Amino acid sequence: MMNFDYVRPASVADAIAVGSEKGASYLASGTNLLDLMKGGVSRPSRLVDLTRLPGLDRIEHLADGGLRIGALVRNADLAHDAGFARNYPAVAEALLSGASAQLRNAATVGGNLMQRTRCAYFYDAGSACNRRWPGAGCDALNGENRLHAVLGWSEGCIATHPSDFCVPLVALDAIVEIEGKSGRRELPLEALHRLPGETPERETALERGDLIVALRLPAEAQGFAKHARYIKVRERTSYAFAVVSAAASLRIEDGSIREARIALGGVAAKPWRAREAEQVLAGAAPDVAAYREAARAALAGAKPSGDNAFKIELAQRILVRALTLAAAGTPDRIPALPGSPFSSVAGA
């Protein structure tokens, strides 16, 4: 690990002042950043420790019915907050299907959003990677790429964004509050992560010094609480990134779907909102035929980036399953367990 200066600012304004300098990087828990620094992938010359900044570790209920989650709230604390799990069950389910219990105890909301889009070639200093070294090329294109992107990728980069948390959030129109050199602004979460295009090294819409201070869920996001699921398929039962995942949230009234919110994980360099699928379901009867049509619409623009054509079919099946389970009703206990070969509960 390259050496660095360590600073611990006392206020957001001080953090932004030092965080705007060249080579500076913000540190929250560091579960992703320290890993990347140990591998020599990230090489900040200064770490700006955010963990003591006041007021960023709160969950606030807003007068308009929305919810404001401070950027330093820990993943486990948010997921186990009873009110949160009740109102946003798919988000709690996604949080608890990510990483391990130890990492969730440490990792923060802001850090989860800012974790890097990555693949094994990004981690391996001996491989060409445009994201790590702009213009170097991409060894994943002709490498082991069965887990890589099938939507929104370019010849420049085919890696996926690994967050589970962000998938239902993007479907629920979450908003990111940002403080920067020119003051406070906000951005839909959907606009935070960028697709690779010609510049895969530019991962987010943030400018130098920009600091995520909170995440907001609008009031209407609670309207899906009765029919919401996050289903994640992994290569082992627990503690692995998604091969593909799907967040499905439905508002069902008088036997038909009034509104659907759908997003996919593990398929692109960002959490993938599937608005085409949402449109298919608006006003439709909640049945498998409709789910299949929605899933086809969600993946209509997909193409394999390597040995991963199977993900296009798999993502459709997982989305159909997520919609079926969401329509059947949010389970009493959130989060439901991921399906395990040892489980005595069928379809858990």
Place this chain on the structure above:
Amino acid sequence: MNLPLSLTINGVRREITLDDPRVTLLDLLRERLDLTGTKKGCDRGQCGACTILVDGRRINSCLALAVSHDGAEIVTIEGVGHGGELHPVQAAFIAHDGFQCGFCTPGQIMSGIGLIGEGQAGDDPERVRECMSGNLCRCGAYQGITEAVLEAQSNMTASKQRRSA
């Protein structure tokens, strides 16, 4: 760059001055404070051998900068027993053969203690397996580990009820 920090480790307050900000809690414990019960497996947050409690929560000490944890209260495997008496989770690991080579065991035990404190698993072995998935055991002692955590949890709940009765 001298970085002073104050930590309470297994109940003892320690004033420490670091000469390097890169030192993780894991390296601080093992290399500077001679608390080698906490193990370094992968050093990348993937194996759980380095699990400790920080302010009562289990975390991977390999992915935690020591300097960022100034003021924290830390419990390691050396701090869980009392005198000659084993912690209930330690005793249950012996009773259920929850290990073979023993390298992952301190991390497993600290993770089990953390899990019982979190209260999320109940008496469901499937939930215990899910909640312990951050701790790998290459000998494959998982069955004994799961049984040990379940029994320790049941014993600790029973003794808590006796105390409050």
